[in-house]
Amino acid sequence: MNARRCLVIAHRGASTYAPENTFAAFDLALNMGVLHIELDVQQSCDGHLVVIHDDKVNRTTNGDGEVAALTLGELQSLDAGAWFNAKFAGERIPTFKALLDRYRGRAHLHVEIKGKTARLSERTVDMIRQHGWAKDVTMTSFQFDKIEALRAYAPELPSGWLLRDIDDTVIPRAHALGLTQLCPKAETVTPALVARLREAGFDVRAWGVANEELMRRMVNAGVDGMTVNFPDKLTALLRESPINIQ
Ligand code: G3P
Ligand code: CA
Numbered sequence: 001m002n003a004r005r006c007l008v009i010a011h012r013g014a015s016t017y018a019p020e021n022t023f024a025a026f027d028l029a030l031n032m033g034v035l036h037i038e039l040d041v042q043q044s045c046d047g048h049l050v051v052i053h054d055d056k057v058n059r060t061t062n063g064d065g066e067v068a069a070l071t072l073g074e075l076q077s078l079d080a081g082a083w084f085n086a087k088f089a090g091e092r093i094p095t096f097k098a099l100l101d102r103y104r105g106r107a108h109l110h111v112e113i114k115g116k117t118a119r120l121s122e123r124t125v126d127m128i129r130q131h132g133w134a135k136d137v138t139m140t141s142f143q144f145d146k147i148e149a150l151r152a153y154a155p156e157l158p159s160g161w162l163l164r165d166i167d168d169t170v171i172p173r174a175h176a177l178g179l180t181q182l183c184p185k186a187e188t189v190t191p192a193l194v195a196r197l198r199e200a201g202f203d204v205r206a207w208g209v210a211n212e213e214l215m216r217r218m219v220n221a222g223v224d225g226m227t228v229n230f231p232d233k234l235t236a237l238l239r240e241s242p243i244n245i246q
Contacts (some may be wrong), residue, residue, distance in 0.1 A: 005244040007205065008234045009036040009110055009226025012053060013146045016229040018086035020060060020090040021051045023102065029234040030106060034231045035246065037103070038110040038140075039122050042094050043117040048072040049096035049127060052080075055115060059083075060061040061093065070116055096124065109133065110227065112162070113150070121149040124156065142184060144173070151177045160205055166193065171200045183207050186226065195222050219243070 013025025014032060026037050040053040045068055057063040057070065061078035072095070081091025094102075103109070111128070113121050121141070128137055134157060139150045142162040150159050160181030161174060165188065173183060181203045184193060188208050197204045206218045206226040215234055219241070220227050228234050238245045 001108065003244050004222070004242070005224065005246045006238055007036050007246045008030060008034055008231050008233075008238070009038050009205070009225055009227045010034045010231040011038045011207075011227035011229050013037060014229070014231055015063075017089050019091055019195065021053055021094070022080050022088070023099075024081060024088055024091050026099070026103065026107075029231055035108055036110060036225070037107045038112065038227045039096075039099065040112045040114045041120065042067045042115040043120055043123070044072045044075055046068050046071045049120075050075055051094045051096055051099055053114065057093075068115060074195055082207045091143075093133070097131070099215075100127065104131070104133070105136075108136045110119045110138045110140055110160075113139065113143070113146045114184055118226055119149075121146045122153045125150065125154040128157070129154075140181075147179070148177065149236065160203075164198065166197075167195060171197075171202075174202065175200070181205055181224075186210070186218055189218060189221050189223060191221045192225070198222075216220070 010029030012020035014028040015025050018025035018028045021039055029037055030068045039051050042052055044050055045074055052067055056066055061080045065080040075093050080093050081088030139157050139159040140162055141147050147161050158180050159182045161179055162183045164185050166184055183205045186206045194204050203224040206223045207228050209215050209228045211231055216239050
């Protein structure tokens with residue numbers, strides 16, 4: 001029988017301790033010994049792929065406006081760290097290209113396609129392929145049309161569908177697309193759901209692990225991994241268990 005494993009995925013980096021989706025947060029995760037990083041990709045108005053979660057820059061920078069309405073120069077002039085803590089002042093919104101260059105060979109990336117930009121899935125895949133990263137990525141999205149685009153354009157890349165609810169249509173649609181991973185919201189995860197999804201052939205990777213109690217529930221429910229803002233705490237919990245950390 002195979003030993004159980006659990007992926008520890010730093011959600012937007014180690015984002016409890018450093019500003020999300022910045023090199024500070026990703027570096028910190030790697031320094032904690034974490035091998036998996038989750039990040040969000042969007043596109044600037046002049047066609048550059050950037051790493052930022054919200055459609056607008058307002059929450060996580062000192063700027064104002066839609067990511068898709070700003071140029072790369074405008075986006076990178078913003079401070080993406082001081083909002084979190086003054087000691088992170090000067091952090092910038094990373095380009096996806098710079099991130100691929102910086103972490104080459106050091107991490108597995110869980111890349112979430114965000115926003116409403118047309119062909120963003122394909123453009124993100126192009127950059128992954130150009131950088132020779134195809135063996136070390138898992139593609140994800142909440143948006144089914146973006147997942148469909150990923151499967152059509154890059155069937156060689158593992159993809160996970162982020163889900164807020166799992167209804168009876170999910171498993172057949174996921175099978176039809178050849179998905180290998182389903183990503184339920186942590187609050188909806190039970191041991192029975194994990195068993196059902198696994199029996200249907202999927203890895204089960206949770207998201208939205210808001211606190212340590214929910215993190216423990218995910219481990220006890222038997223998930224294959226989770227994104228978490230405090231990956232050090234998940235690592236410590238797993239070290240006390242027979243589960244292999246990945
Ligand atoms: O693990 C995926 C997770 O990032 C989904 O939620 O809102 O943080 O992008 P969100
Ligand atoms: Ca995300």
